Amino acid sequence: MPNVRIKLLEDVPRSEAGPLATQLAALDVLPEQRDFSGSPASVVKRGVDDPTRRTFVILLEPPDGPPVPVGVGALHPDAAGRSVCPEPHVLLRGLSIDARHQGRGIGTAAVTQAVELAARLAPDARAVVLRVHRRNAAARRAYARAGFAPTGQRIDGPTGVEEVMVRRLDGRAAAPAGQGTAGVLGGAGAGSQAAR
Numbered sequence: 001m002p003n004v005r006i007k008l009l010e011d012v013p014r015s016e017a018g019p020l021a022t023q024l025a026a027l028d029v030l031p032e033q034r035d036f037s038g039s040p041a042s043v044v045k046r047g048v049d050d051p052t053r054r055t056f057v058i059l060l061e062p063p064d065g066p067p068v069p070v071g072v073g074a075l076h077p078d079a080a081g082r083s084v085c086p087e088p089h090v091l092l093r094g095l096s097i098d099a100r101h102q103g104r105g106i107g108t109a110a111v112t113q114a115v116e117l118a119a120r121l122a123p124d125a126r127a128v129v130l131r132v133h134r135r136n137a138a139a140r141r142a143y144a145r146a147g148f149a150p151t152g153q154r155i156d157g158p159t160g161v162e163e164v165m166v167r168r169l170d171g172r173a174a175a176p177a178g179q180g181t182a183g184v185l186g187g188a189g190a191g192s193q194a195a196r
């Protein structure tokens with residue numbers, strides 16, 4: 001298991017922000033993954049444009065040497081009313097790991113930590129919610145390994161059908177698909193906000 005840590009960009013000291021921005025600008029996903037997520041730099045930019053998105057950097061910590069930024073993601077704690085969940089919740093958006101670092105367990109570790117961070121950032125939140133492209137098998141697998149379950153909701157996203165996944169923060173299991181999602185996800189109004 002790689003040694004991974006996530007860190008909010010707002011916690012990065014000013015003196016380190018410039019070099020970090022340069023490192024993040026050098027990261028990218030594969031061309032065929034652009035339907036799933038933007039580049040790490042574009043995810044960072046969305047966070048700059050909308051400070052309610054709490055952007056985090058994913059750091060790989062080698063046993064010897066300084067941490068290496070390998071990706072980013074964002075937590076959107078005040079997304080109630082804008083998304084697919086009527087309960088207080090946090091959206092996990094824009095998870096994006098550099099192609100050279102994918103497939104090594106970093107995504108799974110980062111998502112697991114993002115859930116813990118979400119609970120700290122939004123103590124009243126009942127769930128972490130995300131939308132994932134139906135064709136994105138790697139992401140669905142990483143989310144499932146981090147405890148997310150599909151709700152059964154499907155959304156017409158900007159680049160195709162997306163599935164909603166939820167990880168409750170209060171220990172309850174997600175409602176199974178087809179049984180409604182009362183108390184977990186409302187279903188109404190889904191689709192206007194891509195989880196990017």
Ligand SMILES: CC(C)(COP(=O)(O)OP(=O)(O)OC[C@H]1O[C@@H](n2cnc3c(N)ncnc32)[C@H](O)[C@@H]1OP(=O)(O)O)[C@@H](O)C(=O)NCCC(=O)NCCS
Nearest residue numbers: 036037096097102103104105106107108137138139141142
């Ligand atoms: C999705 C993403 C964040 C996953 O990160 P990662 O570090 O590659 O994920 P992991 O290495 O933890 O692998 C997760 C699981 O997916 C599996 N996997 C990897 N590539 C896969 C593929 N092409 N098809 C199916 N499963 C795949 C892995 O085997 C692993 O499952 P396992 O633990 O049972 O072996 C990363 O691939 C990425 O940034 N992709 C491009 C952007 C994106 O899709 N973002 C998600 C937006 S919702």
